[in-house]
Amino acid sequence: MNLDLTEEHELVRRTVRDFAAERVAPAAEELDREHRFPYELVKEMAELGLMGMTIPEEYGGAGADTVSYAIAIEELTRVDSSVAITVAAHHSLGTLPIYLFGNDEQKREWVPQLAAGEKLAAFGLTEPEAGSDAGATRTRAELQDGDWVINGSKMFITNAGTDISACVTITAITGEGEISNIVVPNGTPGYEIAAPMQKLGWRASDTRELSFRDAKVPEGNLLGPRGKGFQQFLEILDGGRISVAAMGLGLAQGAYDLAATYARERQQFGKPIAKFQAIQFQLADMATEIEAGRNMVYKAAWLKDQGRPFAREAAMAKLYTGELSNRAANASLQIHGGYGFMDEYAISRFYRDQKILEIGEGTNEVQRMVIAKHLGF
Numbered sequence: 035m036n037l038d039l040t041e042e043h044e045l046v047r048r049t050v051r052d053f054a055a056e057r058v059a060p061a062a063e064e065l066d067r068e069h070r071f072p073y074e075l076v077k078e079m080a081e082l083g084l085m086g087m088t089i090p091e092e093y094g095g096a097g098a099d100t101v102s103y104a105i106a107i108e109e110l111t112r113v114d115s116s117v118a119i120t121v122a123a124h125h126s127l128g129t130l131p132i133y134l135f136g137n138d139e140q141k142r143e144w145v146p147q148l149a150a151g152e153k154l155a156a157f158g159l160t161e162p163e164a165g166s167d168a169g170a171t172r173t174r175a176e177l178q179d180g181d182w183v184i185n186g187s188k189m190f191i192t193n194a195g196t197d198i199s200a201c202v203t204i205t206a207i208t209g210e211g212e213i214s215n216i217v218v219p220n221g222t223p224g225y226e227i228a229a230p231m232q233k234l235g236w237r238a239s240d241t242r243e244l245s246f247r248d249a250k251v252p253e254g255n256l257l258g259p260r261g262k263g264f265q266q267f268l269e270i271l272d273g274g275r276i277s278v279a280a281m282g283l284g285l286a287q288g289a290y291d292l293a294a295t296y297a298r299e300r301q302q303f304g305k306p307i308a309k310f311q312a313i314q315f316q317l318a319d320m321a322t323e324i325e326a327g328r329n330m331v332y333k334a335a336w337l338k339d340q341g342r343p344f345a346r347e348a349a350m351a352k353l354y355t356g357e358l359s360n361r362a363a364n365a366s367l368q369i370h371g372g373y374g375f376m377d378e379y380a381i382s383r384f385y386r387d388q389k390i391l392e393i394g395e396g397t398n399e400v401q402r403m404v405i406a407k408h409l410g411f
């Protein structure tokens with residue numbers, strides 16, 4: 035058994051850690067306060083090869099493995115969640131469905147510009163009436179004279195409405211009991227993108243409600259065999275859970291870092307608060323749980339890289355790090371005292387950004403349902 039990361043993994047960590055410290059950290063507070071999408075950072079991350087990490091080089095990606103990708107998402111989230119989710123949603127939800135299920139022509143059309151990070155893509159599964167019960171999709175696509183005519187709406191969709199968004203892959207009912215995934219390019223008449231939603235956290239990321247009123251796309255925009263949309267989105271969610279699990283890990287680590295630094299600096303009763311055992315125990319608990327979470331995330335990613343079943347481990351990692359990041363953000367803010375409640379302290383942003391990690395890509399309850407199913411219940 036070998037738990038060492040490879041040279042390549044360590045290089046990814048160093049590169050992304052440096053980028054996050056030098057470029058993301060100085061901008062994060064302002065982007066959050068102004069609810070501003072990080073276009074400049076996306077451009078720089080594209081140049082670093084972070085927007086299409088696991089896509090093969092042949093399609094314009096970096097050809098990295100899932101462990102490298104998880105490390106990159108962890109390191110970005112350690113500094114800022116909005117930037118991290120922009121990369122994670124674009125990669126795992128936006129680009130992968132087209133790469134995994136598209137035919138050669140579809141892949142050639144879409145993937146190179148997405149993997150290069152010149153354009154962004156989104157995945158539209160959630161609807162106003164179909165959240166955890168994602169199979170309850172109501173959006174319909176009807177085949178008329180060689181076009182899919184789409185009617186319906188999607189809710190809370192990440193990356194669909196930026197100035198560089200190219201397309202959204204949506205799930206739609208294409209026949210009796212039949213769900214398929216269809217690529218809808220931005221600019222399609224009848225495809226409307228509402229204004230950005232105002233959120234508790236992830237304020238610099240793009241979240242929109244989408245509506246389709248007789249939006250027409252060519253028949254060839256359907257991904258894979260017609261009617262396979264349900265299985266396809268389950269597969270996408272399994273992989274996406276590794277992304278969100280890596281975010282939970284990174285957020286917890288970032289919250290720990292902030293708490294450890296602050297505890298060494300803040301003096302009360304004539305000494306740094308880090309000297310008090312009550313504070314040390316909180317830091318010790320955080321570090322212990324982070325270690326457990328990291329092992330879970332890397333194991334799920336490693337299993338995926340080995341081509342072995344990973345869905346159970348991905349759901350477990352996502353559930354564990356979602357709840358871990360909640361405890362870590364809470365403890366870190368507590369260690370910051372009143373200053374932690376102030377906007378100029380990064381922990382207040384971490385605290386707000388944390389909650390969605392227990393909701394997106396399947397709530398904690400949904401993860402427990404998935405895990406129980408894998409346990410045979």
Ligand SMILES: Cc1cc2nc3c(=O)[nH]c(=O)nc-3n(C[C@H](O)[C@H](O)[C@H](O)COP(=O)(O)OP(=O)(O)OC[C@H]3O[C@@H](n4cnc5c(N)ncnc54)[C@H](O)[C@@H]3O)c2cc1C
Pocket residue numbers: 123127156157158159160164165166167189190191192193233236241390393394395396397398399400
């Ligand atoms: C910022 C943000 C970004 C997002 N980005 C995307 C995106 O890019 N693409 C996309 O498709 N979606 C996206 N989502 C949607 C997200 O995946 C859903 O919000 C999530 O799946 C939960 O669905 P819901 O919000 O409708 O909650 P609901 O399903 O209505 O759940 C409400 C509550 O009921 C519980 N619940 C539901 N069913 C059960 C059950 N059977 N047993 C026990 N408890 C249950 C849930 O756990 C939850 O606590 C995003 C959401 C947010 C907030």
